[in-house]
Amino acid sequence: MAEPAHVGRHVIYCGVCTLPPEYCEYGGTVKKCQEWLEKQHPSMYERIWSPAATASLSLEAKDRAAKDAKKKAAKAEAAEQKNADRLANSVVTIKRIERNKRKYVTSVSGLEAFGLELKKVAKDFGKKFATGSSVTKTPSGGEEIVVQGDVSDEIEEFLLEKYKEIPEDNIELVEDKKKKGSAA
Amino acid sequence: MFKKDTITASPKQKLKSSIQRSLRASLLTTFPLLTPHIDEVLPKKSSLEQMKLPDRVSLYVIDGQPIFYNQDNGVPVPHLRLVHRFPQAFPTIRIDRGAIRFVLSGATLMAPGLTSAGGRLPIPTVREGEPVAEGVPNEGVDGEGHWSRELEKGEPVVVMAEGKEEACAVGLLVAGTKEVKDKGKGPVIEEAHFLGDGLWRLNVD
Numbered sequence: 001m002a003e004p005a006h007v008g009r010h011v012i013y014c015g016v017c018t019l020p021p022e023y024c025e026y027g028g029t030v031k032k033c034q035e036w037l038e039k040q041h042p043s044m045y046e047r048i049w050s051p052a053a054t055a056s057l058s059l060e061a062k063d064r065a066a067k068d069a070k071k072k073a074a075k076a077e078a079a080e081q082k083n084a085d086r087l088a089n090s091v092v093t094i095k096r097i098e099r100n101k102r103k104y105v106t107s108v109s110g111l112e113a114f115g116l117e118l119k120k121v122a123k124d125f126g127k128k129f130a131t132g133s134s135v136t137k138t139p140s141g142g143e144e145i146v147v148q149g150d151v152s153d154e155i156e157e158f159l160l161e162k163y164k165e166i167p168e169d170n171i172e173l174v175e176d177k178k179k180k181g182s183a184a
Numbered sequence: 185m186f187k188k189d190t191i192t193a194s195p196k197q198k199l200k201s202s203i204q205r206s207l208r209a210s211l212l213t214t215f216p217l218l219t220p221h222i223d224e225v226l227p228k229k230s231s232l233e234q235m236k237l238p239d240r241v242s243l244y245v246i247d248g249q250p251i252f253y254n255q256d257n258g259v260p261v262p263h264l265r266l267v268h269r270f271p272q273a274f275p276t277i278r279i280d281r282g283a284i285r286f287v288l289s290g291a292t293l294m295a296p297g298l299t300s301a302g303g304r305l306p307i308p309t310v311r312e313g314e315p316v317a318e319g320v321p322n323e324g325v326d327g328e329g330h331w332s333r334e335l336e337k338g339e340p341v342v343v344m345a346e347g348k349e350e351a352c353a354v355g356l357l358v359a360g361t362k363e364v365k366d367k368g369k370g371p372v373i374e375e376a377h378f379l380g381d382g383l384w385r386l387n388v389d
Contacts, residue, residue, distance in 0.1 A: 011268040011350065018267070020350040026288045027380060061314050068285060 012041060029076055030069050032087045086113065092159065092166060096152045106152050109144035115168055116166055118143055125151075128158055185214065185239060185255075185375040186383035189292040196245060204232045207244065211252065211260050214340065216385065217323070218273040225251060225266065226364040235388065245388050253368060253383070259356065261340045264377060266386060267351045271342075277349070277372075278304035278329045278344040287353050288380060293343065293373040295364045302346035306331035306361050335361045353378035 017027030040045035090113035093164035251346030280302025343353040
């Protein structure tokens with residue numbers, strides 16, 4: 001917030017769950033939030049999590065809150081685990097498709113699983129290889145990037161270099177020959 | 185309304201300055217208390233941007249800061265980050281501690297959460313002291329957290345929480361505060377924007 005400092009208040013938000021720290025207990029990642037706050041804003045941590053501050057709660061309420069938090073934390077953990085699994089299992093497929101004799105297009109699918117924005121990546125491909133590159137819908141409902149020309153090997157290299165979150169083993173190269181008879 | 189974890193938004197669009205002016209006017213008629221701060225909320229020079237969200241909701245953003253949203257070009261509702269910056273500019277009600285976790289998981293806010301000991305509903309009073317500025321109604325919170333005016337059905341309202349300093353939700357009242365006091369049950373705010381919902385987590389850059 002770079003406006004001249006007057007009436008507007010500056011509120012600190014938790015770096016883990018993005019809520020104001022006093023609401024961290026509802027975020028599901030209480031433990032992590034506590035650690036973060038203790039490190040970043042010790043005075044605030046003291047105010048919110050010190051025994052004196054939490055003592056005002058009745059015993060029963062505390063119990064319930066603890067139970068609730070446990071459930072939420074378990075849920076969050078499961079979600080994280082699931083996410084990691086999904087990431088490990090998803091494959092980026094780079095496919096060379098013959099468009100005409102000796103003319104190829106390269107289609108890249110599966111990037112969205114790694115949290116990449118297809119439109120932006122497509123633009124990057126176009127810039128890098130100086131070719132047309134676009135996001136197209138596949139018949140099966142998903143989206144893929146189609147790059148003009150046979151650049152499958154280069155794309156693999158480029159992906160590995162630019163987007164480190166994609167493991168090399170998860171990239172698959174496929175060559176696709178056009179079916180006979182369908183050529184115009 | 186924004187219960188989903190991730191909501192997809194259309195890219196930002198710059199708004200015409202004429203539309204910006206009318207939005208500014210509607211914001212001021214809805215929240216007269218914002219008048220002293222309007223130049224900070226909507227600086228005259230900077231350009232307002234609009235993001236279209238699902239359910240015909242438009243979100244208005246300035247310099248990467250979400251300001252407010254509305255549905256079908258209806259009543260503007262402030263984004264919680266704005267509420268946190270100017271808490272005194274919006275009418276508030278308060279919920280008791282037990283209701284917080286339900287509200288923060290997207291439940292409809294029900295009357296018992298407000299009528300109980302920890303909740304606060306407006307108590308109409310005539311406020312002492314000089315009005316802040318001309319055209320600004322003299323209203324606000326008293327020491328206990330009661331707003332000084334009954335709020336009508338359909339008004340946007342900020343939901344504070346017992347034992348917390350920051351607001352936890354905003355939404356449109358589906359029942360006037362007087363009615364809530366009389367009946368003591370039923371929904372009060374449906375489809376609120378609460379801390380940690382899709383709108384809160386929405387990336388506006």
